[in-house]
Each structure stands twice: as structure tokens, then as C-alpha cells.
Amino acid sequence: MTTVLITGANRGIGLELVRQYTAEGAQVIACCRDPAKADALKELVASSDGRVRILQLDVADETSIASLKDVLGDEPIDILINNAGIGSGGLAASSIEPNNWMTATRVNALAPMLIAQTLRDNLKRSTEKKLVAISSATGSIANNRGGGYAYRASKAALNSGMRGLSRDWYDDGVIVGMFDPGWVATDMTAGQPAYISVEESAHGLICQIAELTPATSGIFQDYRGVRIRW
Ligand SMILES: NC(=O)c1ccc[n+]([C@@H]2O[C@H](COP(=O)([O-])OP(=O)(O)OC[C@H]3O[C@@H](n4cnc5c(N)ncnc54)[C@H](OP(=O)(O)O)[C@@H]3O)[C@@H](O)[C@H]2O)c1
Numbered sequence: 001m002t003t004v005l006i007t008g009a010n011r012g013i014g015l016e017l018v019r020q021y022t023a024e025g026a027q028v029i030a031c032c033r034d035p036a037k038a039d040a041l042k043e044l045v046a047s048s049d050g051r052v053r054i055l056q057l058d059v060a061d062e063t064s065i066a067s068l069k070d071v072l073g074d075e076p077i078d079i080l081i082n083n084a085g086i087g088s089g090g091l092a093a094s095s096i097e098p099n100n101w102m103t104a105t106r107v108n109a110l111a112p113m114l115i116a117q118t119l120r121d122n123l124k125r126s127t128e129k130k131l132v133a134i135s136s137a138t139g140s141i142a143n144n145r146g147g148g149y150a151y152r153a154s155k156a157a158l159n160s161g162m163r164g165l166s167r168d169w170y171d172d173g174v175i176v177g178m179f180d181p182g183w184v185a186t187d188m189t190a191g192q193p194a195y196i197s198v199e200e201s202a203h204g205l206i207c208q209i210a211e212l213t214p215a216t217s218g219i220f221q222d223y224r225g226v227r228i229r230w
Helices: 012-023 039-046 062-072 098-118 120-124 149-168 198-211
Strands: 003-006 027-032 052-056 079-082 130-134 175-180 219-222
Touching: 003 012, 012 027, 012 039, 012 198, 027 039, 039 052, 052 062, 062 098, 079 098, 098 120, 098 149, 130 149, 130 198, 149 175, 175 198
Parallel strands: 003 027, 003 079, 027 052, 079 130, 130 175, 175 219
Antiparallel strands: none
16 A cells, blocks of 8 residues: 655645545555644544544654654655645845745755655655655746745755755655646635645646656656646
8 A cells, every 4th residue: 555644734735635645545644733733634534444644743843853753663655745835925025034034945945855864764665765845836946037035945945955866866766756736725825816726736746746757756847747947
């Protein structure tokens, strides 16, 4: 049975990924900051015949990442999805603020690298060995139209780190995928018109993750499989 670990699994795209992977028959490790408040996830646990487990993880906290590793031990993880992320406010060139920038970088760029490093052996012990980052098209430097500075920079840094892992861990058989999930109706886009639903985004992501091979490891694409310029 495929084991999938998803960060930021209590709402938005992460929650829908849990729902759809569970429906496919996978075993899902659903990580979130505050399991006590993760009501939608708890409902999925109750209806999953034991295939969904909720584990605590604050991705911005190294102690929390270490505790997750203690709980998982050597358990193989076929698909590790770094989904947790934050928007950054402070959109304009005139309102760049250090704490805001560092927090976006910490959560969106550094945390996925630390989690990948910590769970590297769990990936290597699995059958599929897929490391996934939910990035953003706004992380494309080639397509940068200005604005959204901290968020764009954090996703560009995420892409750089993950692209590096696709090369450094190639001989371990680890396959890396970076995905833009589309412009999706979630809390992150609340108040703005979104183009697609979480259902469509998660379905597309799951299809594209299934298609990843060593030959496509390290590419940046969207939830439909359309390549995105760096
Ligand atoms: N929605 C879009 O259109 C869009 C477009 C491009 C990329 N993305 C990316 O897609 C991913 C999911 O976004 P979304 O739209 O589903 O956003 P969302 O609805 O705002 O959900 C964000 C998730 O990340 C979690 N999270 C944030 N900081 C965390 C931390 N320190 N530790 C653990 N979990 C943390 C949140 O948990 P809490 O409930 O505890 O805060 C929540 O589960 C993000 O990486 C985002 O950048 C989204």
C-alpha cells in the first residue's frame, strides 16, 4: 500500500489531497500544527478504516520536525508532500518588511528542505521515493511581473532547493517534483476570485505526481503537467 505524508493537511489543498489519496486506497499520514482543532481531518480518520493518521507538525519548528521523525522511526514514505505554506502580505516594493520576509522564507522554503533532510531515509526505504513540493507559479523568476516580493522569493528559493535535491539524491532513486497547484479557492485566496476548486487542483496534482519518473525528476510544472519557466 502506498504511504503518503502531507504537511498542512488540516485545510485547503492539503486536506483535499488527504481526502483523494484516502479514496484511492493509500495510507495517509496527515500532518498539521494543531491536531486538536483539525475537525475535518478527524472526520476523515473516522471513515478511513485506520488508513489516515494525524500527526502534529509545525513546519517552522525544528523540534517539531524532530518529534515527527521520532514517531515515524524507519517507516517507509512513498510520497512526501510539502504542502504547508503561507502567503506573505506586504505585496509592494515599498512595503518590504524583514520579519514578514523571514517568516515566509522559513515556512515556504526552509521547512520543506529540513523535512526532506529529516525524512530522507524514510523516502529511500519506500517503493516510490517521491519528494513533492507545492510551490507556486509566482516563484518563477522568468514570469515575475513585480509585487508579492516575499512570497515570490520564498517559492523561488523552494524551487532552487528542491531542484538541487533532485540532482544530489538522484543516485538514491529519490524523484523530486515541484508543482504549481493552480489559482485555487482556499483561505489563502479568500476575497480574490480563484480559478479552480480544491477538488480539481488536488486531482491534477495526484495525477501528475503519479506520472513522475527519474527522467522527469527536478522539473517545475503545474497541476495539469504544463512546464513552468524557472
Ligand atoms: N491557493 C492557491 O491559489 C495557491 C497558489 C499557489 C500555491 N499555493 C500553495 O499551496 C499550498 C497550500 O495552500 P492553500 O491554498 O491550501 O492554503 P491554506 O488554505 O491557507 O492552507 C495552508 C496550510 O498550511 C498550513 N501551515 C501554514 N503554516 C504552517 C506551519 N508553520 N506548520 C504547519 N502547517 C502550516 C496551514 O495550517 P494552519 O491551519 O495551522 O494555519 C494550512 O493547513 C501552499 O504551499 C501555497 O503556497 C496555493
